[in-house]
Amino acid sequence: MRRLLLGLLLLAGCDRAGYLDRPLGASGPYALEARAAWLLAGEPAVAFYDPVADDLTRAALDADPVAAVPTADGTALLVLDAAGGATWIGAETRRYDLGASFTAVTWAPDGHTAIVHHAPGAASGPLITNPNQIAILDVARPAGEGNPVRRTLRSFGAVPRSVVIAPAARVAGAERQLAWVLSERYLALLDLAAPTAREVIVHLTLAEDAREVVPAQVVAGEIEGRAAAFVRAQGSQDVFALTFPDEAAPDAVPRPSLNLLPAGGEPSDLLADAERVFTANGRAGTVAVLDPVTGRRRVVDVGAPVARILPFTAPRADGEGEGRFALLWAPGGEAVVFADLDRLELRAGQAVTPLRLEGRVVEVAPLPGRRGAAARLENDRLVLLDFDDRTATPLVLAGGASLGPMRVDPDGDRVYALVQGGPDGAALVTVGVETGAPTSVALRSGARDLLVLPAARRLLIDHGKQTGEITVVPMGAAGEATERSNLLLEGMFDR
């Protein structure tokens, strides 16, 4: 007995990792190109799972993670932490001191520059924040002087809602990367190529105008060969066209000129090409074609609410080469509209073809490499849309089943969706785009989310358990699914 008590005393005095006494605090998973990642707030760490090697690895963090955003190419993850830092985990791991605990990241199209900022209405974070603080970060360079650039934007009483970063381009006589921080009633314009330059504020209303005009979308374009940006705002029936001067100091943010283009309704989406700006005007059921040079507009009734513009190019039926077209749709709308953008201004109603669907649209996902899309309807139907034939092929679930998240194969060959409440309970549905033939495979328990890991050619189904319960399905081989339980606990006790 005495030896037993002595052994217990010895065991009680051994070192024990602190994280073992804290909840796991898992959030995610986040889809990367070849891996899935979870944030483990309890450790703190990031867990990466390689579905091909069936291997889980961990990367330790210096502080509790707050948010994570994959890079645009999906090869790395940027994790924001509560200590005001950001950890980039890719081929190597780098930490940056941001100076504040941010909750959102917007990546530039170059894939390595980002603006780190506060997400509006974030539930977690410090007691008090300055929402106009940002950090400009280049993860291709190590932390150091000028990386990140911490700054606070001039504010006029509003909180930034979102950030948009345009592709790098030659603007005002220099190579620039313009970024827009959108707040109610104004935008702040930055040049990431001159990150410390004073921002230019573009007010969208006069001082005495009490309207709530909230910029919602910025689209880069050009007007008569000059760089331009087009801004859509909630609360305004105009598109704000911002053109830049021919020359401006490279180390200063160029000051744009503003012109209002009347859209004929409150636009919900915006598309700009070299000559025209198109707006989808939501419940008005119209599309406007705007000439940004003359300000002239043509409003076309398309016969259905349209709030989204999905552009595509296709051979013209009349043999006149390739033309610009678009699929127009609206969440909650019962129709989609095919529009010939090249002919819309001249032919108006003759250039649009509505297609009624038996149900209200929830989402539309374009099929990569194809002129088509998959649509999910409120009545739990999947619809395959063929842009060339202008057809809609519905796929109907058995009674009682409900459609969950929908994903598209990176090659555009298949559409995947989670189904709940069917005869098999939870299931993964796969639809071949070419044949329209659906198949399904039962899942062992309720599925919360469906991730596509393109480089791994795998689907990962998250069953929503804190300890990590997943099903891994090879693309195109749903019958070879493998399940993992307590994935996130692996290796915890080995350290």
Add this chain to the structure above:
Amino acid sequence: MSRTSGLWLALLLVACGDDGMGGAAEDRSGDGAGGDACFSNDECGNGYVCFRNQCVFQGGGGGEGGGAGGAGGAPPEEEVETAAFSAPAVGRHHVWVANPAQDAVVRIHAGTLAVSRVAVGDEPTVVQTRPGHDRAVVLNRGSDEVTLVAIEGAAEQLAFFPLPHHFNAMALHPAGRFAFCWLDLDQVRPGEDASALQDVAVVDLVDGKVHPVVVGFRPSRVVFPSDGGRALFVTEDGVSIIDLANLEQGHIATTVPVAVDVFAHADREVLVTPDGRYAVSRGPGEPGVTIVDLEEGTPRLAGLGAEPTDIDLLPDGGEVLVMLRSAERAARVPIADPASATFTDLPGQRLGSAAVSPDGAVAVLFTTVAREGEIPRVTLLDLATGDHVARPVRKVVAGVSVDPTGRVAYVLHAKKEGEPDPALGEDEFLARSHGFSLLDLRTAFTRLATTAAAPTGLTFTADGTRALVLLSNPARGVAALEHLDLTTFDVRTYELGSPPEFAGVVPELGRAFVTQAHPEGRISFLELDAPETARLVTVSGYALNGRIE
């Protein structure tokens, strides 16, 4: 006579005979159709008269149509002024627009459409420029000061001049050195300070001095004589003369009465000759015009036997054309020698208004009074010869303006109450339509254009080849700019995004502009050189450009 000689003689006779029978090359008689050149009526055909070297058809009773003239009790002529009064000002390359709400003026480059905002004083309401110069003078109604804005490179230089009183009207001397501010009682808003009923401030923009001057009651406008040394204010007490070489602090301008009866200065039409030597006026019930030598100061009535219904100065300022509607005649009155006035009888034509071409060659006579059963008409009076021809027009005339070169008259028409409905018949349909006519003053050819709204804001280009007219009816969604080619009489309509307000021309860049009602400002530009391919380029929200910081 030998055979050969005889043959030659015969040939000669034939040749002479041909000439003797009236060589076709010189034959100006015959049909004498409209538009044929002529030197006398004999050269025109039956029913045609030679008017300004053109044969113009007048028919059997073209010059004397209509019913018997009546006098007394006829409504007054109410001529609609169709000349543009552009609130924006045109500089060399820029259009300047006052933006009272933002306490700024906005200048828009007519070529590049670049917009610049310049903060001035409180509530700028009047902006004026000197044509061909990019310098603006602004009256700030809220802060009672004048701002001079000069463009220096890419920036603006500002100078502020406080005013001694509250004013709401301003004019800029043609030479650009002086600005004149006064109170226009017709523009006063309720509650606004309207005490400066006899005050003018002369702002010397060069030395910065502001000279208060007391003038006659209610100055309505200012005239600048060609010598450039004076400013003449038309007031209800007469013409007040400000000598710019002798501006003194607080002086009273010499005011010359323009009516014989000192109690008859209200409701007068007053004209001042270009040299500023004379003032000519007419008043209610006076059977002539009153002429006053502004240097001598005694107004004298030149009796014409009837009450004038309109007076117009001829361009050289030496004569005034007076319409005597009730007497069915027009009078040309030499201002320096009114006793030698000459009359042109217009029997059967009760015409009470006139518009004189800028070259003084022709006057367009008309009446704005609609008479049941009478065909509306205009009469063209050759001011050199006194010849006149009458032309019917399709609708009652509301006003006439002549282009700067004197080739074309713009005839604004009145509209009868009611909706134009073709089912009511042509005459009623036309009577109920808005519209205007273009009248070639040489051939008397007329082109009627009906419009969707009342045409306003007429603007001619300086070369007289084009004109602009605005159409606005917000209730019916009508907002348009009409481009009139005065050479071809082609009318093109450009739809606007919102109701038009003012139009003008930027001569240096060959562009027309039209400002439109828009909370953030809207202006459109049109290239004038190639209307068939011209685009209407619009800048909207230009006031917002002042809020890019």
